[in-house]
Amino acid sequence: MLEFETTNVWNHSIYGYLFLKYMPPLSDYAEAILYHHSSWKDIQNAHIQYGDYAAMIHLADRMDVAFTYHSGSEALIKLLNKSKALFRPDYFETAIQCIKNHSILPQLIDHSYRAENFKLCKTFHPSTKEALDYLKMVVYSIDFRSDHTVTHTINTVAIAVNIARHFHISEDELENIYLGALLHDIGKIAIPLSILESPGRLNDEDMFIMRTHVEETGYLIKGIVPDEIYQLAMRHHEKLDGSGYPEGLCAHDLTFPQRIVAVADIVSALSSRRSYKDPFPKEKTLSIIEQMGKTQLDPDICQYICTSYDQIMEDTDNSRIQVIDMYQHIVSEYERMMSQQHLATANSI
Ligand SMILES: [Fe+2]
Numbered sequence: 575m576l577e578f579e580t581t582n583v584w585n586h587s588i589y590g591y592l593f594l595k596y597m598p599p600l601s602d603y604a605e606a607i608l609y610h611h612s613s614w615k616d617i618q619n620a621h622i623q624y625g626d627y628a629a630m631i632h633l634a635d636r637m638d639v640a641f642t643y644h645s646g647s648e649a650l651i652k653l654l655n656k657s658k659a660l661f662r663p664d665y666f667e668t669a670i671q672c673i674k675n676h677s678i679l680p681q682l683i684d685h686s687y688r689a690e691n692f693k694l695c696k697t698f699h700p701s702t703k704e705a706l707d708y709l710k711m712v713v714y715s716i717d718f719r720s721d722h723t724v725t726h727t728i729n730t731v732a733i734a735v736n737i738a739r740h741f742h743i744s745e746d747e748l749e750n751i752y753l754g755a756l757l758h759d760i761g762k763i764a765i766p767l768s769i770l771e772s773p774g775r776l777n778d779e780d781m782f783i784m785r786t787h788v789e790e791t792g793y794l795i796k797g798i799v800p801d802e803i804y805q806l807a808m809r810h811h812e813k814l815d816g817s818g819y820p821e822g823l824c825a826h827d828l829t830f831p832q833r834i835v836a837v838a839d840i841v842s843a844l845s846s847r848r849s850y851k852d853p854f855p856k857e858k859t860l861s862i863i864e865q866m867g868k869t870q871l872d873p874d875i876c877q878y879i880c881t882s883y884d885q886i887m888e889d890t891d892n893s894r895i896q897v898i899d900m901y902q903h904i905v906s907e908y909e910r911m912m913s914q915q916h917l918a919t920a921n922s923i
């Protein structure tokens with residue numbers, strides 16, 4: 575158990591720490607993530623805030639690993655006892671009691687613990703701002719997986735909101751567009767990095783996998799967000815002439831807000847760097863949009879893009895710059911921390 579996953583714990587611990595540090599909703603807890611593979615003694619020596627949480631995550635993490643490889647309560651207790659010295663003593667005793675007396679293992683196996691988890695989640699009532707911060711954290715965690723998609727979602731959101739404002743969309747619908755655009759690619763969490771970062775055009779098989787991100791998005795948000803927002807996210811690759819996916823819907827199926835998100839997604843992709851291309855210059859982006867506006871995308875929206883491109887891009891710069899800044903901070907601090915000898919040598923638990 576101790577050999578497993580302990581030779582290279584710092585890279586993901588540091589990344590997790592920085593990610594939380596720069597995200598508003600959980601920044602206070604960042605250090606607990608940094609030390610989530612450290613012994614209780616090391617956590618105490620580090621004098622961090624929420625060290626008890628680090629100790630709790632550490633123990634839960636190790637229990638999970640031990641449980642995965644050695645099923646059965648007795649085997650698990652035996653294994654945990656071997657590394658007892660690493661854990662905070664009262665947490666360790668509680669964990670053993672949970673295994674012995676509260677049937678924690680059967681609950682993990684038959685997933686009945688989930689009902690309890692959901693019940694607990696329902697007692698959490700975030701403010702609108704907090705809820706948005708959590709949502710952004712999830713979205714950035716997906717975009718930041720690849721250097722090439724860092725600002726894709728936030729660009730799509732900014733472009734979609736700009737278009738919606740231009741067409742005097744109601745405030746309620748504007749909010750839906752904002753959230754639908756924010757969630758539209760959340761299913762990319764399920765797409766392997768090798769495909770997200772593919773340097774050339776995707777082959778048929780990889781393209782098939784890439785396209786499943788829409789269904790994955792649906793799987794993640796169905797029943798959790800209002801139906802309008804779900805549909806906005808699900809239809810961002812549909813085209814007016816039926817050539818889109820996943821359902822091949824047609825013009826009469828697609829609402830104006832859904833058409834806005836579809837155009838915003840394409841403008842964001844064309845005007846940004848992708849693994850397989852540099853950002854397209856304005857002229858190339860606009861000639862593609864103009865062409866697509868003839869059959870595939872809404873002609874009025876495309877016309878607006880073509881006549882107001884510079885102003886739209888200027889408007890989106892602000893959100894883009896903030897996200898790029900955050901990403902660059904995370905990357906440069908990550909490199910600095912990884913190179914620090916004291917962390918590198920402390921990585922054996
Ligand atoms: Fe970990």
Ligand SMILES: [Fe+2]
Pocket residue numbers: 758759787810811
């Ligand atoms: Fe997409």
Ligand SMILES: [Fe+2]
Pocket residue numbers: 726730758759839
């Ligand atoms: Fe997208």
